[in-house]
Structures are given as C-alpha cells and as structure tokens.
Amino acid sequence: MAIAIKGCIILEEDEKWGRMTYERVCDNCGYHFDKVHTGIVKSSLNMSYKCPKCGHNQRIEIIG
Numbered sequence: 107m108a109i110a111i112k113g114c115i116i117l118e119e120d121e122k123w124g125r126m127t128y129e130r131v132c133d134n135c136g137y138h139f140d141k142v143h144t145g146i147v148k149s150s151l152n153m154s155y156k157c158p159k160c161g162h163n164q165r166i167e168i169i170g
C-alpha cells in the first residue's frame with residue numbers, strides 16, 4: 107500500500123496493477139496542483155518540484 111510521506115496526497119491505488127494516482131500539494135503554502143499524476147507503486151518514490159505559487163522547493167516522498 108502506498109503511503110504519502112510528504113508533498114502529496116494519494117488519491118487512488120490499484121493494488122492489482124500496482125498503480126496509483128496522486129496529487130501534489132505544497133507543504134509550505136498548501137497549494138494543490140490541478141493536475142493528477144499517475145505512478146507505479148514501488149518501494150519508494152522520491153522527487154522534487156518547485157511550487158508555482160510560493161517558489162518553495164517541495165519534495166515528494168511516497169513509500170510503497
């Protein structure tokens with residue numbers, strides 16, 4: 107099961123196919139991205155992006 111540690115919210119998870127959809131959320135200002143992302147559930151996912159609202163360099167961490 108995928109668990110969002112920071113920078114995002116897991117919206118849906120398909121355990122059969124190992125896929126998930128998640129939404130990026132800025133921890134600094136609470137900005138929600140309109141775009142929903144699809145990812146593969148694996149042991150861990152680490153990446154970062156720059157928030158378009160506040161410029162915060164937000165890390166995304168998901169563990170599978």
Ligand SMILES: [Zn+2]
Binds near residue numbers: 158160161162
């Ligand atoms: Zn922000």
